[in-house]
Amino acid sequence: MIIILKQNAAQESIDRLRSVLDKHDVKINEITGAHKNIMGLVGDTSHIDIESLMAQDCVENVQRVQEPYKNANRKFHPEDTVIDCGNVKIGNGSLQIIAGPCSVESEEQIITTAVAVKEAGATMLRGGAFKPRTSPYSFQGLREKGIELLIKARSITGLPIVTEIMSAADIDLFADIDVIQVGARNMQNFELLKALGRVNKPVLLKRGLANTIEELLMSAEYIMSEGNQQVILCERGIRTFETMTRNTFDVSAIPLIKQKSHLPVCADPSHAGGLTSLIEPLSLAAIVAGADALEIEVHNDPRSALSDGGQQLTPARFAEVMEKIKAAAGFMGRSIV
Amino acid sequence: MIIILKQNAAQESIDRLRSVLDKHDVKINEITGAHKNIMGLVGDTSHIDIESLMAQDCVENVQRVQEPYKNANRKFHPEDTVIDCGNVKIGNGSLQIIAGPCSVESEEQIITTAVAVKEAGATMLRGGAFKPRTSPYSFQGLREKGIELLIKARSITGLPIVTEIMSAADIDLFADIDVIQVGARNMQNFELLKALGRVNKPVLLKRGLANTIEELLMSAEYIMSEGNQQVILCERGIRTFETMTRNTFDVSAIPLIKQKSHLPVCADPSHAGGLTSLIEPLSLAAIVAGADALEIEVHNDPRSALSDGGQQLTPARFAEVMEKIKAAAGFMGRSIV
Amino acid sequence: MIIILKQNAAQESIDRLRSVLDKHDVKINEITGAHKNIMGLVGDTSHIDIESLMAQDCVENVQRVQEPYKNANRKFHPEDTVIDCGNVKIGNGSLQIIAGPCSVESEEQIITTAVAVKEAGATMLRGGAFKPRTSPYSFQGLREKGIELLIKARSITGLPIVTEIMSAADIDLFADIDVIQVGARNMQNFELLKALGRVNKPVLLKRGLANTIEELLMSAEYIMSEGNQQVILCERGIRTFETMTRNTFDVSAIPLIKQKSHLPVCADPSHAGGLTSLIEPLSLAAIVAGADALEIEVHNDPRSALSDGGQQLTPARFAEVMEKIKAAAGFMGRSIV
């Protein structure tokens, strides 16, 4: 950690800063510059709050040198983490394809879709039971009933199931779910993250609309610091000024997360673009950029969907896209099992 | 609602769209253009899901003409809403000043600060008991104990208290709080919003880091559609590419929200800029732009603060800023009572 | 074009709007809604200024239905445009690799680098002679001398050359250049675009840091409307809140531009990420997303580079990346000739 002192800082304030730092087990190295002085802190600075240093009168700026995440940091855990998700593994060099509808709407809908995506080569089933919608007047999901239907679809197809949680109060309902998803809007719902940190189950953590890669890793850290190390990170597009797409798919996040962290990375081309025509190119881009999994919205009849109709693929189109996905996985030496 | 059809759309698909629209009580007007055809829907379209229309093969785009919010919409509720917050009112043409520390840290800290901000002219007390922090290793708040201390500070100063909730599971702990705050990171925690919609208590709803003004109004709609009409909206800065400030204070949001909605508007110059030097100019800017309340972080000893030290004012500096705030309120014909 | 009228608009103002529209050769279709009325304009609306309609008292909003670009629009020019760039073609289904240093620094540097990139498989040479730098104290380029050295490098390697223009006043200096590049900061330097529209030479037009895809197409339209149809569009990353990368590479722009326009698309993985470690994954992502060309910064000794040292590849590393690029091109059925 580096502390840049203000020009002409009062000695009294510098002494006060020094006494604050003395409470931490760090050594202070000083550099005297022409205009500004600098302190370099050597030792474990992870528990030092930058803001508390910024509040000292003599401090102009404070910069971290070490990453603020530990459990998620590849430096302290060089080998890739592999996560068991029911009968498939994410992070072991394979490519897992999580497909299914935005929302679970009915038994017929989820089972028809599940059978179709399995047929096309998907290895996991997604479907929303609890739905975060911008408008309170939009369909809010079947909730408990939706989870029951997902479990039924799994019993028929054998596909492990991924579904989103919106409140820690509902955790018990997810006891028989294979992977619990945290949506973009809850990426910094810290109470929910802590609760999921005390569960022994994989968590698929989506990047928030306006969250940096470092903040995503810090949210993973919330889960991991409570004990649960089974976190899969998901790039799903960020909010920018561009309006032609729903979000801007930050494909760079995939290789960067894999450099910084040992956790597996999933990509969601459906939400990133918000356009069915982009699902194929964004899926291929994610694969060659290093993604371990893709999450793709497929609906047996998108024109009748109760949510996200405009970005869900038909089973027929999904089957076509899967052919390209399989080829790209082969090109990258990844198997889809 | 306007539906723009694709060039050369198949008649079969148009017929299907028409049958979908027939389920809603709307009249369809068609415009035949040189290249594209357009349908204008007349009637109540608030329950029509745009995505479900986008999913029709023949549809190129769908645009709303009416705002998607009703309870929060000034068109249906022209007069300003006034909200009772303990013994003060927000939205009645006055200017309320909510001041206090980022976090409640100790009895001495909160009471000293509360007495000081009251002395300087603040009319409400803020203080965080549950703290959303980016890092799990940062101070997380005193939680229940923090709420007790706030109540003690109120009993001494008479200032109504505002404090943040992070989970619907904690609602009972807020029974004796005057205004429940929803932080930026929870603006789209819809389960929390719904729970607060069933409480009879003012909610101070902060705009999310990457949320539009319309989304903020839709989140207010979540609370209001459940019954609770006591919502105060708060502009606290949005995330942009600029790095010199913590966030970019969107001062335009204040007059725009007041045009679109009858709900009162608060501004938070402390989080918007993240710099103590900006609190005075941003406070004045918010007042002349029409804000009904300001929320300002003040700490009896910012250099020892456990969070946000770098943006909290000392009581002495706050007293100076309050003199300018009072003058600006006077200039705008608003009283601080 | 659709005009949404204000609720309770005065008849006098509507009459005035109608008289404004009468000056254009369009037919007005009206839809009377419960709350708002709508006018749909049928005919050629490309010369109607939206702002002039917005200025009418009765108008709430105006929305285009047709794209505002014509020459660049795939609807009016369905087949792909192929552009001759010296002895290579861009847009004919091949993949062209434009490689070379950020800046031309010396004869030895540009020739060594040119020979090395050709050896590795690059098909065109880039190098900056006129350099747009944020600071006036940074190296500004060799200017005329730089262009001479590029021409020398071409005579040795046979690689066509691409270099950036910063002012229309310099156009004559580019007479012997194969492709003139317009940098991101000049994407809306309209005087420069018009001047390039009167030149018979390919233009590589880079997307501005904060410009939408539609604005990029409108800038192409500036060049094309003056006569020059040889425009190559380039995605090079946009500015967002993320700080881990220099810019956010908007990979979706590649397939979207190809849907909307017949012009070829290039991608610049060097500037997009600003990190050498991202050049390989972003190159592969661009290829599978449909790019017709890549522009990659390579320097014979990046550690001594006078600009952009941190994102330029060494020839050795470039040769490795080229192996992957060739494989990805093969996977997509594109040849690198």
Add this chain to the structure above:
Amino acid sequence: MIIILKQNAAQESIDRLRSVLDKHDVKINEITGAHKNIMGLVGDTSHIDIESLMAQDCVENVQRVQEPYKNANRKFHPEDTVIDCGNVKIGNGSLQIIAGPCSVESEEQIITTAVAVKEAGATMLRGGAFKPRTSPYSFQGLREKGIELLIKARSITGLPIVTEIMSAADIDLFADIDVIQVGARNMQNFELLKALGRVNKPVLLKRGLANTIEELLMSAEYIMSEGNQQVILCERGIRTFETMTRNTFDVSAIPLIKQKSHLPVCADPSHAGGLTSLIEPLSLAAIVAGADALEIEVHNDPRSALSDGGQQLTPARFAEVMEKIKAAAGFMGRSIV
């Protein structure tokens, strides 16, 4: 300047870095940390290119401690710069109001408007002769003829004139203009900036849509480093995800620029919001935040304007807004002369 070295950097690479640094007149101070080593450079680092350091294998990150601008830096020029603009001064504690149409359209239009804005209290006249428009099919300005008309309007009203330049090739046409404006899209047109640096005339430099405050100051530095110290900086809104306004007015930029620089600051509430209803609140916000001047679009008949009709005020509405502006100026102790 601080250099953070990679963990386990090779000694050979560190030696090379040291030899690079030896070429500059700086002293190196080293801090040896548990995981990383740091070098602090003492001396004049303004000519060291960060990128050239980033290119060294051993370097993880480089951070500036000193601001990269000198001429524009308040540290080296503590007193406010006052700029003579014809018969008015900007930066001397007064508030100057620059008003007039987006575009000069005809003699009648500019003279009628000029007389009206003077009558209402404006102290300078604006009007675009060269117009940067997104579409080549939109009105591009009267060019030379527009400048003549502005000069005529000045001779009648006595108001100094401000108008935009789009190319260095046109500089001679601006010989009799009082203040030359550089638009947002040309903020980093460095060739134009350098040319303006060799002119002895005030330059009103607008912030680019996606440019940071530091980049704005660096663009001022381009002009100043060539000799011309008469630069006025202008906040006119930045591009964000919010769509309700044309841009997001960054009111914080006003006090921040005044802290960092001695140059005067102007605000443009017309372009920032793009809505006539926001001009009054944004003008007041800018004034209380410390602006030295405002630039406001006024048109004698906005409904007939050839550009920006939707954001220009009528003379009658401008006169009302001026009453509020005068009151706010009085409140801040600024005179409008």
